Amino acid sequence: HKHSPSAIRFGLTGKGNFTGVEGEDVVFGPGDMVLTPNDAWHNHGTVGGEQAVNLSVLDLPLVETLHAVHFDHKYTEMVDGKEVEKKVQTARYPGDYSQRIYGEGGLMPRFVDHKRGGGLSSPMYVYRWEKMEAVLDAHKDWDGDPHEGIVIDYVDPTTGGPVFHTINFYVQMLRPGERTLPQRETASLLLAPFRGNGHSIIDGKRYDWNQFDTIAIPGGSWVEHVNGSSSEPVIFFGATDAPTQKALLLYKRWGRNQAGDLLRLV
Ligand SMILES: [Fe+2]
Incomplete structure (x- = not known):
């Protein structure tokens, strides 16, 4: 799903927190921060079968107060030229994309599109x-x-x-x-x-x-x-x-x- 409120998850315990965001499948652990920004498709879970706890922080109360909440649950992908509804998004970036493209402060690759998701937030979705x-x-x-x-x-x-x-x-x-x-x-x-x-x-x-x-x-x-x-x-x-x-x-x-x-x- 995606929505107008923006959220982050900050890993507290366990190494198997999982968030898929705009085609980047992110596995994260304690201290890692993962974005699910305004209008970016995402899904959550765990990997490895062990409990993992994260802290979620959202701007939902502000967006609600402004009467600007919008949710979209109909996620689709193009399969053989047809639009097909899916429950989980297919990864289309490497799992370490955010680190590889944006992980070195002051240095910016020019050859990728920096308007990811809704293009409304940071395109770096994982901060390790x-x-x-x-x-x-x-x-x-x-x-x-x-x-x-x-x-x-x-x-x-x-x-x-x-x-x-x-x-x-x-x-x-x-x-x-x-x-x-x-x-x-x-x-x-x-x-x-x-x-x-x-x-x-x-x-x-x-x-x-x-x-x-x-x-x-x-x-x-x-x-x-x-x-x-x-x-x-x-x-x-x-x-x-x-x-x-x-x-x-x-x-x-x-x-x-x-x-x-x-x-x-x-
Ligand atoms: Fe969400």
Whole structure:
């Protein structure tokens, strides 16, 4: 099926999560992110007969609010010149297509069509954990941002912007013992601790969290994050509706410095 809401799946446990998207059959494991964008045909399942859990994040509430939801369940392929309805799509790209075409930042093959699916989102449908982990590791000793630590965004390789027009996805690392300075933004955030444990202070209230919890931070809240470990990093998988707010010129962000002064950041 396909639909106007865009979705991602982020692997949590098991190596056999499966998503077929626009003819690319993707098997994915912990930390891998797979897109099923606005108007892209997809089907889900598992391979290998073992349980696999993923976190799904959709812009459905926004698209619903805008009365723009559309679903299409009639998937067809051309067989011998005839249109035939099918339950599962036939793979027409190699399973590692996204990595082979888009997997090297800053380098772009010219000989393929970058308008995949509805042509409305990133044509890179799989972001592997291995690459993200290498980038995090390469920057673990940088100062980072005092309000956010080390944040790496997932981007559409053809634009450098967010993978969807509605949601931006990112990974946030807090180094051992790191505590972020207070920050407040108009965007709403979803944070899923993928590694480590600690607590967040949201509008003055403490919330403790562990691996695989989900933290919802409503827009307008003051937030601080604390890594509870002095030896292990915290890694959050994050989602924000900032792109929608930026498109509507509604996005703002503030912070406080060590002295407690209010700063306008965006
Ligand atoms: Fe779907």
